[in-house]
Amino acid sequence: MGIKVCKFGGSSVADVIQLKKTKEIVLADASRRFVVVSAPGKRFDGDTKITDLLYLCKTHAEHGLPWDQLFDVVVDRFVAVSHKLGLDDTLDEHFDKIRKNLETGCSSDYIASRGEYLNGVLIAALLGFDFVDPQEYILFGKRGELLIEETDKALSQELEKHENAVIPGFYGSDIKTGQVVTFSRGGSDVTGALVARAVGADVYENWTDVSGFLMADPRIVENPKPIRSISYKELRELSYMGASVLHDEAIYPARVADIPINIRNTNRPDDEGTYITAHHDPNSEEIVTGIAGSKDFTVIAIYKSLMSTGKGFVRKVLSILEDYDINFEHLPSGIDTLSVVVSNEYISENLDKVICAIKQQLSPDSIDVYKDIALIATVGQGMTRERGVSAKLFTALAEADVNVRMIDQGSSEMNIIVGVENADFERAIRAIYQAFSNASKE
């Protein structure tokens, strides 16, 4: 029998109803041996996550303001849940200890991590699994960086000793001092991936409140199709272009160990969800896996006759951007033209200085700036070597009356990126979706 590692996000463990679903899911399959949990998340719109309340306690304590009532809110939430689950008193000694540590001045990472810690203790009792505190096994260096190999070694040695275990997400400790260190927000995804790698899992199930990824943003496209399977590379392209997916660092440990990630819905456990795998599924009929994009880019279009015969032009332009610490997204070029696409977020305050430096150092014949450009990536390894994909895409855009301002296709043929005006963004996404949502390979 294989091993499944399940990570349950904040909404899956937010209250008693959700915890019961979680329990049912875990106990329904004996291979679900290791469970990683987030702190209780929001139960309804406008509710506060336990992690946010804990950060707030710390801010109050730092400013000499009373924090005990805030901490009582946290305690009350856990007490009510423990009571309804018939697990009264399970957490009492832990509350006392946390309260004492708050009084004596604990770190912000320590207090933030206690939501996961308390939930881990509670859920271990609920499932009858061992509780493993990641503080000793998930290790960080002195700059707060995750020590991935050291962690893998320590975690696998420990987890080998357990048939079943619950491990709180989101934190570990500094390898030297042993003090708690947290990941960035949403970091329980990373813990799940580390545990999956450490136990050599066959699959890393990431349980959340959606049945996997959708082919396009549902705020733009009505009822988009779910993505059944996506490769790590495709996912990277889509998330880079703004699709909100997993914590980036969460992909890495699963990817190096070639462990598929399965995004599942705690509220609809029969849905298959999305599989994220190392390789594109060769049996997939889909040409396009997903469409994502974002608004607010600037294109700087530089024209200089005989640019292509000179040397070092591109390097000089890029070094000007580097001087201003600006990342560029794309660099489409022609014989005597070079366009640099940058995010408004990075360039806005330095745009004039960058233009000035380009003029001074490179004496172009002309330089034009187009603001308010949106980029849209149409991603799919199924596009590779498939004929007619770009024809279909550009026909769809033309028929939707979208003016294409820029085109870029990587040589991997895995994505086609188009630049359109911000105002055309939604219309363009809908047009591309319509063109490909029902298209399959010839």
Ligand code: ASP
């Ligand atoms: N509880 C943490 C947060 O709210 C970590 C997590 O849920 O993944 O960011």
